[in-house]
Amino acid sequence: xxxxxxxxxxxxxxxxxxxxxxxxxxxxxxxxxxxxxxxxxxxxxxxxxxxxxxxxxxxxxxxxxxxxxxxxxxxxxxxxxxxxxxxxxxxxxxxxxxxxxxxxxxxxxxxxxxxxxxxxxxxxxxxxxxxxxxxxxxxxxxx
Numbered sequence: 001x002x003x004x005x006x007x008x009x010x011x012x013x014x015x016x017x018x019x020x021x022x023x024x025x026x027x028x029x030x031x032x033x034x035x036x037x038x039x040x041x042x043x044x045x046x047x048x049x050x051x052x053x054x055x056x057x058x059x060x061x062x063x064x065x066x067x068x069x070x071x072x073x074x075x076x077x078x079x080x081x082x083x084x085x086x087x088x089x090x091x092x093x094x095x096x097x098x099x100x101x102x103x104x105x106x107x108x109x110x111x112x113x114x115x116x117x118x119x120x121x122x123x124x125x126x127x128x129x130x131x132x133x134x135x136x137x138x139x140x141x142x143x
């Protein structure tokens with residue numbers, strides 16, 4: 001069973017909580033080739049909607065980049081959560097204001113991170129082309 005938790009301590013993002021959860025839930029119901037995950041695409045994900053200031057702090061703490069960014073993700077490969085009845089896939093931090101300022105779609109970042117959680121990457125040109133094509137295909141189906 002899939003479980004998605006979407007949380008925002010920023011009052012103006014409360015209206016996005018349901019939309020982001022719906023996108024994540026819909027994505028997890030889709031089937032596509034898995035890369036790197038042996039079991040399935042089932043699990044628990046925590047998504048946090050944060051301010052640009054909070055994202056800047058997180059980006060600096062984890063990546064030593066002193067600027068806001070659109071998304072940070074932390075896959076939970078091998079990390080156990082005894083409080084859950086499902087595999088813990090990881091955490092996603094999204095900065096909705098930053099994403100909007102760049103005329104980007106929050107749904108695309110949710111899709112992108114989930115694909116990373118399921119073994120996709122963009123280290124090579126061919127990987128990037130394949131992952132971008134899959135992202136676009138999924139985005140069209142979800143929206």
